[in-house]
Amino acid sequence: MTSDTTSRSSAPTATTAATATGDAVPVPPDAEAGAAPGPTPSGGRAGTIAPVVPSRAVLRPLGLDEVRITGGFWGRRQQVNGAATLAHIELWLEREGWLGNFDAAVEGRLPADRRGREFSDSEVYKLLEAMAWEIGRTRDEALEARFEAIVARVAAAQEPDGYLSTRFGRPGQAPRYSDLEWGHELYCFGHLVQAAVARARTRPADGDDALVTVARRAADHVCEVFGAGGIESVCGHPEIEPALVELYRVTGEERYLEQARLFLERRGHGVLEDVEFGRAYFQDDLPVRDATVLRGHAVRATYLSAGAVDLASETGDGDLLDAVSHQLDTTVARRTYLTGGMGSRHQDEAFGPDYVLPPDRAYSETCAGIGSVMLSWRLLLADGSPARGDLIERTLYNVVATSPSPEGTAFYYTNTLHQRELATVPEEDVASPRAASSLRAPWFGVSCCPTNVARTFASLAAYLATVDDDGLQLHQYAPAEIRTALPDGRAVAVDVVTDYPRTGEVRVRVAGVDTHRWTLTLRVPAWATGATLEVAGERRVVEPGAVRVTCDFAPGDEVVLGLPLEPRFVRADPRIDAVRGCVAVERGPEVLCVESVDLPGTAHVDVVRIDPGVAPQDRGDHVVARGALVDLAEHAWPYGDGIDREVADQGAAGTEIVLRPYHDWATRGPSTMRVWVPT
């Protein structure tokens, strides 16, 4: 094994030299290798078993057959997802009658017997998508049978012209497309198509597939009705856009790409009726090319942006890509919670104005977190920036992983950063209001989040690594086996051995049998000041960004990234008024929180103060900070000249304040909780 690392600030050496880049500034990892900037045909590969497979991109995603998570934090999540969550969702879809709606359609019992909200069909499709990825991951035959049984019920309800909805269009129901603002018909088609895309990429056998056939017929119908000369409008909830691009990628059918383009270009010109929340709610206020920041309903905004990146990647539309990239950057700088959560408004599940990020009214919907990951991942494939991987990691650990219970059978819909009241435990057999629950609930009247978590976890391995002409890039760290090939056919095989994020060592061990030269690129998170890289027994400090190691890698060679996991204080931009005078504590990629179950007696988290002058300490399964529990007097009128000095006058802090990962909060019962703690 030969290796050499030089700082990126030095003059680049020949491509035969290994290079460690330390810039936080987005730089495509292959820029040094002389590749032309921008997408290259090497980006995509037919047959990749992954959620997003662009034909052209800077980085090529790897499929579930190329990356396998073998354990650890995410391995456990995947295991629970497959073993419990999928069945839990199926049970609730039956219990609530949302699956039965398809049977009712076939049996002529609509609209009388219809159950659930206007978009309930989409939950069935998202379960199918999750199942498809899980089948692709595990080849579970029992699951395959369950999958096929559901597909058969869905397929039976499709109308001769391809239209498929249990909510519209039948006698006694509202006509098709009579309520594009709120009806969610195209949104449902989008999820149907996404499920079919997952199926097409993972199906066990060749030949026609029932779900793919259904979805193609539906997509053809959509192109017919909404194509040139058809209805010149869009769906109030984006989703069909990325779905159609993905279906184009699977089928090569240009009309799907064209239809996605039409939907994207139409939106923003006020084609939908105005609504109480304004047209920004569904991003119909401004063309996607003209916007400077994400706004409106956060799930809608991220899904639409994901579709825009998909379109830009396929069409080589650099302007569109730049526009969306800039929008996400602005959103991250001004409208994103510490957890990565997006959406500060309960009223319309929407982004608020810049810097309005109250922790106690954080909406931070689980699905918006997933939408953010979808968007960041697409941009990462398109531009290679390590900052995308940072946000994905933050969001996965602190939004997506927060939603499901350890058992995988209860979920947060919203993810507040400050719980002020002790929650009541939701009833096991009753669907909860979506946002009111302050404990994880088994199901919701609007139950988009459980199925979204399920499909994300089942396909999670696809978000770990990519390849380009030069080599392999690791974006997320989990114990994994990676067996892939570079575009020129050279095999690359590594095992990732790590207990991250419990410990900070990430050991990348070259597997396989061949020795040849390639570049291993590792993301060094922005928080990881003092990270180290050990190559061929030599350890050096590397800066946050992307670090590259080019070697003649031989089986058994190891590259070891050391990420510093000392807990650290963070503060917020002064414009985020809601957390002025507070600190939060992070450890590695995890945001921590204080919970009242860790306080003496019945103390409320409101009484906790932290001394930011004493560094927090790691104690294994928790972190402690120095602080105090203060007495808070009740005032008849809570405003006055010296009212805030009462606390300051209580003197020095000497209590150990326990902090634990936010994603685990409320797993020990009802608790008050806060991420941001006053100093």
Next chain:
Amino acid sequence: MTSDTTSRSSAPTATTAATATGDAVPVPPDAEAGAAPGPTPSGGRAGTIAPVVPSRAVLRPLGLDEVRITGGFWGRRQQVNGAATLAHIELWLEREGWLGNFDAAVEGRLPADRRGREFSDSEVYKLLEAMAWEIGRTRDEALEARFEAIVARVAAAQEPDGYLSTRFGRPGQAPRYSDLEWGHELYCFGHLVQAAVARARTRPADGDDALVTVARRAADHVCEVFGAGGIESVCGHPEIEPALVELYRVTGEERYLEQARLFLERRGHGVLEDVEFGRAYFQDDLPVRDATVLRGHAVRATYLSAGAVDLASETGDGDLLDAVSHQLDTTVARRTYLTGGMGSRHQDEAFGPDYVLPPDRAYSETCAGIGSVMLSWRLLLADGSPARGDLIERTLYNVVATSPSPEGTAFYYTNTLHQRELATVPEEDVASPRAASSLRAPWFGVSCCPTNVARTFASLAAYLATVDDDGLQLHQYAPAEIRTALPDGRAVAVDVVTDYPRTGEVRVRVAGVDTHRWTLTLRVPAWATGATLEVAGERRVVEPGAVRVTCDFAPGDEVVLGLPLEPRFVRADPRIDAVRGCVAVERGPEVLCVESVDLPGTAHVDVVRIDPGVAPQDRGDHVVARGALVDLAEHAWPYGDGIDREVADQGAAGTEIVLRPYHDWATRGPSTMRVWVPT
């Protein structure tokens, strides 16, 4: 003139001695005079021209014929209300077709021609109420004719059994009472009854009145349908409760009181269907006697509580009175904005948890402010506590007065305490979404606030003063003529001469011709530390609370209250996280704010910092504080270790920061604005 003032902390002297009480603790002003605590029959008087006339109360309200506002801050508001707002509302009710709905009902054009939301009838009734008070105040004959014309249209739509709604019950419409949760039928009846109560108390002539007849028929119908043995439920929006008690007060008809009691006792037992926001939304989660704090929809909560106080006053139900009194006290201590605004949630227009009071997401609906005044006024009549007058004053100046434009033709529906984005000017001819407008709008899709402001301003004189057996109490300070009599028939006449709140001197001059002994009680606001009282040329400092002067008052005698109007800093209870590290500035009863129109160039209010070490100074029409305009850097990720120190490191503050009354904000065009400013 003889007078003597002693501190309340001294032993009380004989009732022949004048007493200045300085306690902030609620004490009925007549407690010292030996009257039994609790309501007395002297509280109410038939024929009083006022919105709330309890049969029994500690204090007797005065009518519009007894108190006349002669100018000043509120005089101008009343003048504009009568000259512009009433006609503006009538115009919009015609334009939007909400008045036309009654014609459509008569002409058999419903439901086809119905316009507006399910509760649009109530806006017509609130306009009638406002007109009735205005007629009572001014005896304007042209207004009387307009009033009668509207009443005729309403009356024509009433059905033979007394039911009256343009939204329910006719062929093709939903059946009567088929949606008690959201239908607002009884809410509309409540406002109809309130309008009739105003009419009954102010009508120019004796004999049957058309509106009173309509309302009594409607009320009889309600008692029929919802009385014992009838529908055992309530309306999703309280309002019928106080209305029925008031109608009982006007008519003496016991069944109305009994029906109000039934509605109040039924609520809180889950008689309504659950809704997404939970039953707390319409206070059906807990019986009104068992609640400890106001919760749910803030207008619903305050209206219901007002009805509960009305019921308690009529039935002598001390437990119920105590329960509501305690709920308001807790709400004021934990769930009320500095402005007096109530409701921190846009989603459900509701109270949030304790201490969740983000200024930038303040909902603080104008109608909730009015509901708070309604509630506080009823409690003030019932318990005489000066703290009630404090909250009324705060809310009138900083919520209710903030809503209308100086011209009286545009309104705030919500009253945020922090405007972060420059607003666009609402179109003149288009109804605005209710909460989205960040500038005053001429009308709203849900337009409850303009009519509520109109009826409040038209009847505002009734909130200034009361009498009891001992004398006269002044609760609010405005230039006024008061001509009344004590329960024993002795005439009491005073003129209030003041430019308050521009200046702090309130001169109470005895008018009339008789000399006799009575007690003048003046409210000294809680903020008025250092207030002075001048009696017979002698000035002394009095403490906040209620100050009493007992004299043989002769015509020409003067008592002069001096209220200190030096601007002052206030801070918030440390549990109100959203404004930690900030100060607000108040001047007298007015909350001030910073507006970007007073900053150089295009500066945003976010850059303003105030130095709390230098007292703010009065400059006549504005106040200045010492402070700084800081540079705020943009960060790709707005969280980090030292991110907040950038501002602190910018050193000393030397800029004059201009602050003006919050109620005037945005009257000079779009502006960013904040009440709470970081130090």
